[in-house]
Structures are given as structure tokens and as C-alpha cells.
Amino acid sequence: MSVQQVKLTDAEWQVMECLWAGDPMSGREVTQALEPKTGWSRSTILTLLSRLEAKGAVAGNSEGGKKLFSPLLGREDAALQETETFLDKVYHGSLSLMVSALTQRQALSPEEIRQLHQLLDGLEGGNRP
Amino acid sequence: MSVQQVKLTDAEWQVMECLWAGDPMSGREVTQALEPKTGWSRSTILTLLSRLEAKGAVAGNSEGGKKLFSPLLGREDAALQETETFLDKVYHGSLSLMVSALTQRQALSPEEIRQLHQLLDGLEGGNRP
DNA sequence: ATGCTGTGATTACAGATGTAGACAAAAAGG
DNA sequence: CCTTTTTGTCTACATCTGTAATCACAGCAT
Numbered sequence: 318m319s320v321q322q323v324k325l326t327d328a329e330w331q332v333m334e335c336l337w338a339g340d341p342m343s344g345r346e347v348t349q350a351l352e353p354k355t356g357w358s359r360s361t362i363l364t365l366l367s368r369l370e371a372k373g374a375v376a377g378n379s380e381g382g383k384k385l386f387s388p389l390l391g392r393e394d395a396a397l398q399e400t401e402t403f404l405d406k407v408y409h410g411s412l413s414l415m416v417s418a419l420t421q422r423q424a425l426s427p428e429e430i431r432q433l434h435q436l437l438d439g440l441e442g443g444n445r446p
Numbered sequence: 447m448s449v450q451q452v453k454l455t456d457a458e459w460q461v462m463e464c465l466w467a468g469d470p471m472s473g474r475e476v477t478q479a480l481e482p483k484t485g486w487s488r489s490t491i492l493t494l495l496s497r498l499e500a501k502g503a504v505a506g507n508s509e510g511g512k513k514l515f516s517p518l519l520g521r522e523d524a525a526l527q528e529t530e531t532f533l534d535k536v537y538h539g540s541l542s543l544m545v546s547a548l549t550q551r552q553a554l555s556p557e558e559i560r561q562l563h564q565l566l567d568g569l570e571g572g573n574r575p
Numbered sequence: 576a577t578g579c580t581g582t583g584a585t586t587a588c589a590g591a592t593g594t595a596g597a598c599a600a601a602a603a604g605g
Numbered sequence: 606c607c608t609t610t611t612t613g614t615c616t617a618c619a620t621c622t623g624t625a626a627t628c629a630c631a632g633c634a635t
Contacts, residue, residue, distance in 0.1 A: 493623085
């Protein structure tokens with residue numbers, strides 16, 4: 318059932334994003350990877366990694382001195398959870414309400430719309446036995 | 447251009463939800479409306495209303511002693527902003543990526559899918575000159 | 576006038592979050 | 606071995622959030 322109900326903060330999410338990209342990483346690697354985007358100091362990253370570890374979202378293996386961190390919480394799981402929370406809060410849990418709002422504001426590129434269409438068509442095909 | 451970049455917390459969002467529902471409301475009305483769902487005390491609500499006022503998300507008109515609060519930030523605007531932030535953070539800004547993730551996890555009811563379909567079809571019709 | 580009552584403002588406080596310095600143990604280099 | 610560098614843990618602290626008690630004042634009832 319994967320890791321339950323872990324709430325990631327924005328900063329933590331960035332760190333996770335890193336770990337999801339290149340699995341076992343040392344603190345330094347994460348720091349370097351995030352440096353351009355965030356400019357956070359080593360300490361900051363390490364703190365975040367600790368908190369994530371405490372939350373059970375990442376595991377730290379300190380075999381032979383050095384410690385390597387890997388995500389325990391999968392990106393898919395995290396994304397899904399975040400999505401549900403978001404949809405509930407903003408669109409009463411309804412995806413179509415969300416899409417509707419976006420289209421009404423013309424916040425979707427034709428490209429996005431095309432892709433969505435394809436997606437849904439594919440779905441129908443797959444669902445029909 | 448409506449109110450810029452106001453970030454609403456979860457608690458604040460609930461209060462706004464209230465104000466969006468029945469526009470000018472007194473603090474007491476908001477409190478009563480939220481009581482069943484949240485159980486928050488009058489003080490809590492008033493604090494939240496103040497913070498929202500400070501952020502420029504609601505306006506408080508104290509004509510003739512009593513004070514009435516109305517939203518300055520529209521629900522549509524708030525939702526759109528929240529949506530963009532969310533999409534960027536979790537799905538690199540791509541709605542179809544989100545929908546794809548949802549379908550892969552079978553997190554969409556057939557009903558939702560049907561509605562989405564309709565929505566998109568309607569869109570195409572409207573877009574074709 | 577005088578004391579309740581309903582209402583907003585002020586103050587409070589614990590826990591979460593963003594951000595980082597100081598310190599200690601371990602590794603690497605000479 | 607002893608110094609320099611690396612790396613992780615602890616501690617720190619300002620701000621933001623959630624939540625509320627208390628205060629002060631305006632209006633109503635007596």
C-alpha cells in the first residue's frame with residue numbers, strides 16, 4: 318500500500334524531485350543538483366533530507382561512512398495524493414470541473430487539448446473489451 | 447487585472463469559500479456557516495478574516511457599526527492561480543500529464559471520463575469556425 | 576445611567592516551514 | 606600520523622499557520 322499520507326512541503330518536494338530523478342544520491346549530489354534552481358545551502362538540503370527521512374518519505378543508507386538517500390515514497394504516489402487533495406479543495410474533487418474552469422479561461426493551449434483528446438480516446442479503446 | 451498573487455492557506459480557503467457562496471457576510475455569519483464543517487471558534491474566523499483583509503483578498507465594510515466582509519479575490523481567479531501552481535509543481539505544468547497519471551491509477555470514475563469527453567467535444571465544436 | 580450582549584481588534588502561542596550556522600566524526604591527502 | 610576536506614547531526618531562528626482567549630466598545634434592555 319506504499320507510504321501513507323505523507324505531506325510534502327514545497328521545499329521538500331523539490332528535494333524529492335531530485336531523488337526521483339537519480340535514485341540513490343548523497344547529500345552533496347542533491348545539493349549540487351538543486352544549487353542552480355534554488356541556491357540553497359548544503360545545510361538546508363541536509364535538513365530537508367532529515368525531515369523527509371523522519372516522515373518516512375526517503376530512506377538513508379549509511380553503509381561505509383557515506384550516506385545515500387533514496388525515495389521510499391514513489392513519485393506516482395506522491396503526485397496522486399497531492400492531486401486528490403488539490404482537486405478536493407479547489408474543485409470539490411471533480412476533474413471535469415477543473416478542466417472546465419481552465420477552458421473557460423482559455424488557459425489551455427490547443428496542443429494540450431489535442432493531447433487530452435488523444436488520451437481519452439485511447440482510454441475508451443482500452444476499456445472496451 | 448484582479449488581485450495579484452495572493453496565496454491562500456487551507457484554512458483561509460474555507461473562509462473564502464464561504465464568502466464566495468453568500469457575498470457580504472458578517473463575521474458571525476461566516477462563523478455559523480463554518481461551524482458544522484470546522485468547529486472553529488468565532489475568534490479563529492475573525493483572525494482568518496483579518497489576515498485575508500491584510501492580504502487584500504477580502505474587503506471589510508464597517509458601515510454603521512457592524513462590519514461586512516466581501517471577497518475581493520474572485521473564486522475563478524483564486525482557483526486558476528492555485529491550479530497553475532499545482533500543475534507546475536506536480537506535473538510540470540501539463541494538464542494531460544495529470545490526467546494521464548489519474549487514468550493510469552484508475553482514479554477516474556467512468557462518469558468523470560464521460561463528462562470530460564463531453565467537455566472536450568463541446569470545445570471542439572466551439573473552436574471550429 | 577447601567578449593566579448585559581454581540582462584535583471586531585489585539586494578543587498569544589504551539590507547531591510547521593524555510594533557511595542556515597556550528598560542531599563532530601570520518602575520509603582523504605601527504 | 607596529522608592536517609585538510611567532506612559530510613552528517615544538532616541547534617537556531619524568523620516567519621507562517623492554525624487556533625483561540627481576552628479586551629474593548631457599541632447598542633439594547635432595564
